[in-house]
Amino acid sequence: MRNPSIPLLTALAVVAAVALAIGLAGLVTAPPPAPADARTTPAPATTPRDRPLAPEPLPGRFDPPPALSGRLGVAVLDRSEGRLVLAHRPDAEFTSASLVKLLIALEALERGEPGRRVVTMLARSDDPIASALWTEYGGTGIVTRWAQRLALTATRPAEDPGRWGDTVVTPDDVVRVYEYVLEEAPDRTREVILAGLRSATTYGADGFDQSFGIPDAAAAAGIPRAVKQGWSCCRFGRVLHTTGLLGADARFVVVVLTANPETESWTGAARRLTTLTARILRRTGV
Template structure:
């Protein structure tokens, strides 16, 4: 089993991002089993979870309750909160989720009361490993687990108002290779799930103290699988290397889906 540790605050290293290359669930009773991720961690700590929404079965789980900083994954909570409270427009939500725009996220975070957003949705969804950041303005330091991220996706697919669901999932399906900050966000699921179809929210930041790359979303026909892969790499690992490792791990995580 992999050991999970805390991750970094949302500080990116502008000059060392991956090169742009031409590559392309309400809660259920599940059966959990540890999985060997094939020794592909490259020194990273990992939390992984795959749930089959059709059967309710946990296909894969490793370190799913380990704690990470959310980085941009908290934008999922910012989005559903803004839509429900009417503090964000569909165009703002789309820009924040698809291009992972931090400016929009910061504005909606403030309008929604900052950490109160996390508190509201932690209570509502029963998120046991999620907590607001200790520094109110640093939304990327929200604490999360793979289990809780999967629960957020299950809310989106099974419980959210259809209009809100459509706005969020349409944005996640349209995530471009180049994010608003110039980062190549097609590491992990977008590269590993070629041919399966995906809707993703990614997260990345460095370096207090680790280099984080998170890849999460819905994969397969009718969004059948919830896939969450959280990774925290030593800060000395270059972005390109960490992204390649996250993609290899995603390939292993998705292997049970491909059969």
């Protein structure tokens, strides 16, 4: 939800670079919200795109394909305060991998799809179910419709209509999708999607260990979570995304998108992403 009454952020503090082997660094912390007397009503959650951010660029050790504008993108939204509390390149573009399943779920449920298949698709990141729903409910039109409906600034379909995982997204836009699910979607849609995210399995339907990032980092800290992960290889490097809702009443929306060199092992990339995510959760007080 956007609220023009929330003042624009006027300053940013650049935090220390995270010293990780794959060069994950340059996170930016937003300043605290305006004093209470500067607002007449409590501010609902807003998206980070409403706020000017100027994080430092990442070291250029890995040059992503032209379609992508960064290999690390982070956005953490504190819904209770209605402000972005951490960001690095929230408008950086990545291929979505399985994150597009959130849009597929929204479209399918709105069109009357029974909840069972949607829950399974989300919990197990089930590609065959996603492909079937993609075909049945409009393919690339799903992405176009929801991008327009939610005012997503960068999300767009893949050039190849059959490759739904190549849909382009940004951390900013993924945050907005989660906001819609929590605050605007019909009750049934919200309940089904949250059921899928809360029941995310350790291994995806393809056997991939999807506990990297938020699941492992949040579990170690005892933080309630509902997650959607993404992974793909290798047209755009080794893509690993970890996203979800954390804390009591899904207070925080956390989105961390990465693209790693093909020479990077899955194990190494996943371990470093989990380490980074744990630091993000500590830094933001999740």
